[in-house]
Amino acid sequence: MISIRNLNHRYGDWPVLHDINLQLSERRIALIGANGSGKSTLARTFNGLLQPEQGEVHVNGVDVRRHPGEARRHVGFIFSDADSQIIMPTVAEDVALGLRRFKYDKARVKQEVDSLLQRYGLERHADHSAHLLSGGQKQMLALSSVLATQPKILICDEPTTLLDLHNVELFVQTLRGLEQQVILLTHQLEIIEDFDRVIVIDKGRVHFDGLPGEAIDQYKRLIRNRLAHREEAV
Ligand SMILES: Nc1ncnc2c1ncn2[C@@H]1O[C@H](COP(=O)(O)OP(=O)(O)O)[C@@H](O)[C@H]1O
Ligand SMILES: [Mg+2]
Numbered sequence: 001m002i003s004i005r006n007l008n009h010r011y012g013d014w015p016v017l018h019d020i021n022l023q024l025s026e027r028r029i030a031l032i033g034a035n036g037s038g039k040s041t042l043a044r045t046f047n048g049l050l051q052p053e054q055g056e057v058h059v060n061g062v063d064v065r066r067h068p069g070e071a072r073r074h075v076g077f078i079f080s081d082a083d084s085q086i087i088m089p090t091v092a093e094d095v096a097l098g099l100r101r102f103k104y105d106k107a108r109v110k111q112e113v114d115s116l117l118q119r120y121g122l123e124r125h126a127d128h129s130a131h132l133l134s135g136g137q138k139q140m141l142a143l144s145s146v147l148a149t150q151p152k153i154l155i156c157d158e159p160t161t162l163l164d165l166h167n168v169e170l171f172v173q174t175l176r177g178l179e180q181q182v183i184l185l186t187h188q189l190e191i192i193e194d195f196d197r198v199i200v201i202d203k204g205r206v207h208f209d210g211l212p213g214e215a216i217d218q219y220k221r222l223i224r225n226r227l228a229h230r231e232e233a234v
Pocket of ligand 2 (some may be wrong): 039040125157
């Protein structure tokens with residue numbers, strides 16, 4: 001559960017988020033909106049990657065501003081570029097890094113790593129160089145390493161943008177099966193049709209908040225209207 005109250009943010013004197021108030025409790029939530037509408041900025045406040053200029057964010061009751069370390073333990077983050085998230089040389093080592101805070105002994109680490117790699121289809125790659133995996137495998141590795149930390153909430157900022165159709169489907173199917181709450185930022189509208197809630201962000205504000213079908217319609221209408229007005233102005 002993420003609770004956002006009166007959130008406002010500017011980069012310098014450039015306003016990006018205006019008066020955002022949201023209670024995010026559904027299991028599958030999508031944030032959609034045009035490039036530059038403020039989705040990533042908003043999502044980055046959910047685990048203290050960014051401190052908003054004004055307003056409060058609580059994650060499962062934890063004030064992110066006051067306790068960013070604790071908030072971060074609740075919230076895992078996945079980005080489009082899997083390369084930027086892979087830290088260790090091999091696949092197994094990268095997943096093991098996510099387990100470090102549990103202070104398991106060596107045998108338990110191996111058991112947990114094997115089990116995660118098995119679950120996410122990477123078992124044959126345990127000792128391979130992480131950076132030589134395919135794009136889809138890298139994103140599954142990033143997911144495995146984040147899930148190793150046992151977050152309660154997973155934020156995915158355009159995780160499938162760089163993937164081919166097969167890997168988009170695989171990644172999304174995997175998200176569907178997770179017990180975690182998932183907040184997905186995406187431009188791939190077909191993958192959120194079965195989500196519980198879809199929030200349309202436009203120019204730093206909540207433009208629409210509701211069920212996927214209507215949210216996607218509202219978003220398309222907004223973009224078409226904007227294009228039509230542009231044509232009129234030409
Ligand atoms: N670190 C930053 N410094 C200055 N401006 C930024 C920064 N990050 C994003 N912006 C600007 O803030 C606006 C919102 O960006 P962003 O949150 O990335 O939107 P989205 O994820 O919806 O594409 C854009 O105009 C973008 O150029
Ligand atoms: Mg973004």
